[in-house]
Amino acid sequence: MPDLYDPNRPYPGREEPDGPTPEATGNGTARPAGHGDGSPWATSAGPAPAPAPIPAPAQSPDPAHARAGADESAHFPPVPDSVPSPEPGRVPSGGADADRIRIGLWGAPRSGKTTYLAALPIAAMQYQRHHEGAWNISGMTPEANAFLSQGIDLLTRQRTFPEATMGIRDMAWSVQGPQKKGMWGIGRRRPSFVLDIQDAAGEVFGDGHPQQAQLVGRLARAQGLIYLFDPLGDAEEATENFNFLQSTLTQLTAQVRNRQELVGGRLPHHVSVCITKFDHPDIFKPSAELGWAKQDTEGAALPRVPQEQSERYFQWMCDDFRGSNARLVRDALYAYFDPRRISYYATSAVGFRLTPQHVFDYNDYVQPVLVETKQRLRTSPVPINVLEPLIDLEERVHRDRGREGRANVRRGRKQR
Template identity: 85%
Template sequence: MTDLYDPNRHDPNRGTPDGTAPETPGNRAGEPAGFGEGNPRTMPPAPVPAPGPAHAPAGADGGAWLPPVPDFVPSPEPARVPSGGEDADRIRIGLWGAPRSGKTTYLSALPIAAMQYRRHHEGGWNISGMTPEANAFLSQGIDLLTRQRTFPEATMGIRDMAWSVQGPQRKGKWGIGGRRPNFVLDIQDAAGEVFGDGHPQQAQLVGRLARAQGLIYLFDPLGDAEEATENFNFLQSTLTRLTAQVRDRQGLIGGKLPHHVSVCIAKFDHPDIFKPSAELGWAKQDTEGAALPRVPEEQGEQYFQWMCDEFRGSNARLVRDALYAYFDRRRISYYATSAVGFRLTPQHVFDYNDYVQPVQADTKQRLRTSPVPINVLEPLIDLEDRVHRDRSRERLANVRRGRKQR
């Protein structure tokens, strides 16, 4: 392989062969600033289908027409979350997904995403292990993805890990006060097969998911096409057992599970997923930095709807129906996720003509450039914030009840 440079390594002297500054989307010769037609490194303009019963306008900004979100009847906002007892200061996040959905790679990319967070935001996030085994996992994962540029081996069985997570100072209401996220993250990394019905370790895993406050669910659009890794096969059985456990301890809220859920639509960088997403206008490019394509956060649920209804269909629709049936819909958020990101040019810019990251070499897949994860840390940040808000409301409610009793 010859294309193994590191776009994360900043070289202020790097430029074009004649010594000029490297080209970026806004300074290429003969091109206007910003993104437009004719720019080979940007995505093609999305076609705008004629409006009809299957489409609804995205808004007044002239954007692409988007599939509508099915109607639903909102239920009252859950008012409580069961207390975690002596472990109330910990946040338990369950990681969930079918075999080969990329759970171990996601966890390995998490500390890399935390280190890269400060590139586009104020402050940064730090992740460290609470045990030697957890630190070893972090170190090995980073080494595999960045130095060896290969993927970690899939998990066998269930692996428990506790990580210490510190975030940047957050501003409070009206810019006053605020807090600095500082928590212990308990993660259970389990092989996808464990989620299947009849697996001897399924009961152990379900018990741990029941004690979690948040769930990261990796939905693999590619694996869903294969019977052995269909997402629904590894979802429904676990959901029914999980609901039974939480119900028996009277933890359901409005008949639904109390967990917050981040649905990660995995492998967004894969051409079979990214190309149709770009051509239909779901992916929008950042207007600065590496010009990375993303699905806007506010369109995450609509993107998942399209993925289930039109791109994948069949069992994927059952996955969506199950999520809506077992969880409060307002407790679910959606992300188009890539653990390794896109291949970038030496100038650290996305190129639509050459963005595929993994290549086959030495009997295994290797990464062409160091990973730039997309929406790997964000689902975790969102879960922590939502769990924190729940706990704050619960503490306030307890204080008010105590005052009334006096």
């Protein structure tokens, strides 16, 4: 296996071998062409450059360019799951139910659910690089800790992807964040909660699957949902996002309705929509060329879709990039959930390949390559928008609970 350097380790005064080039991928993707002298992206020549900001996207991006290369997708090969599920009753309660937040993970087959979970603790460790304070994640059971350890080892040391989930796997993680201002800026609070995760194979979300009712029941009890939208998988009939969304939404609405918990006729959940595989050239290249991505002005100069433009980016992804069934995904999300409770993120679980100087290079950014018939990562992961959707969900659920608590206090005062 080639000597692949680790961008998370310093290399003062050293030049490290860089592993295979993107031309060796075997997935039909070649090294993206540069932009010539006018490129806004950083390159690996010389010391880390000071990147220029990338222009904001036009109001109506050109769909002709957006569709370029969209039909040639690459998927990580599914393999059997190896981490056992905890037995019923073995997951500690983690305190009062009021402190317990349930997050459901949702997506079609090969949308990257297991890789997202494996990258989550890495993103938590890297959070303090660019933000104040730190987040840390630990398992509440031996099985959950084994998943965390194995996932980190696979992505960082072995430089390969975790095995795909088979069936449904329950996990409980303790998540603790940095101290922040409390509600309405009064006092301070430290986010500390138990994250209940039901990691399910994408096929379970399909209509008629024997485990679908079990999964839907767990999603119904969740306060927040992370929905992984895979623009590449949506191009294939077997993994179309809408096929695995509509059936689950119908059953989910029926269960919540029967419990009399619909809000204004819609599901009460907060939702973080993650547009996955942002690092893949078939997604990233048209996103960059149309100006959706902007480059960080410090650190590794990573490209990102600004949060304030993320919903418009999802709209473009559905209307112009994918079209057809992707538009139905968007329509279903807006119909079943309150749009004000949905946020959007351009996400990459493994991030981009970085130079030995820890800088993004537009001419050589492809991360996974084919090495001896197996997909390998060229550099250690730097996840993009993996932890942020979870932080957002925790804050929104916390605000909801605060409003409910104040409303209960007011009702109690009136009753006196």
